[in-house]
Ligand SMILES: [Zn+2]
């Protein structure tokens with residue numbers, strides 16, 4: 001049975017000539033046949049007559065005429081469709097979502113990058129001023145910590161147990177303007193991590209207070225992560241550490257560029273990063 005033999009092919013066969021490899025919208029036989037019919041001639045030298053349906057058309061001119069006309073209408077329709085200028089899909093920027101440019105040429109991204117670099121520099125200078133110059137916190141400083149373990153719920157009845165320690169490390173290179181605010185997603189925010197040697201043991205120091213400047217701007221928030229350790233009370237013996245210009249101006253540039261390449265504006269807004277950039281980008285802050 002032909003229909004069975006061709007069951008795999010029949011799907012793709014031309015509905016006019018039943019040959020495979022094209023469909024009716026591009027059937028050259030149908031186009032030729034209709035050209036003949038429309039000129040008032042029976043297309044007796046048509047190659048359609050050599051196909052499997054040739055005998056059927058030869059025996060039934062009405063059918064042949066009607067089919068070739070139908071086929072030609074489909075050919076014409078297909079031609080008109082392809083002539084219509086298809087609206088070209090405009091390129092959309094992966095960073096800002098606007099059309100007509102890409103991430104590479106995005107002026108919004110260039111500005112955000114510039115602002116982020118500036119925000120980070122301004123924040124690092126502010127952090128240095130508040131934490132190192134004013135607070136006296138850096139490696140070698142003597143620190144008073146409170147070792148009393150108290151739960152959040154019994155805060156009112158807390159009796160401190162003070163101990164002295166020596167600050168042994170500060171995570172300078174991980175700190176950025178994204179450390180400044182508790183609203184920033186922990187995916188991006190690295191908080192201040194200070195270790196101190198207390199009674200011969202190196203421990204993490206927990207910060208339960210925020211560090212603000214006289215103008216009220218928060219430079220560093222309390223420790224949010226669930227690490228155990230004595231909590232910070234005060235520096236009792238300041239340590240001096242000169243400000244590294246390179247740390248202030250160049251630090252985190254690779255990380256910030258990476259972040260902007262991997263994320264888009266929407267994500268940066270969601271994560272609180274745009275707010276942090278806005279808070280620190282101005283030179284005067
Ligand atoms: Zn065909």
Ligand SMILES: [Zn+2]
Nearest residue numbers: 093096097106
């Ligand atoms: Zn863009």
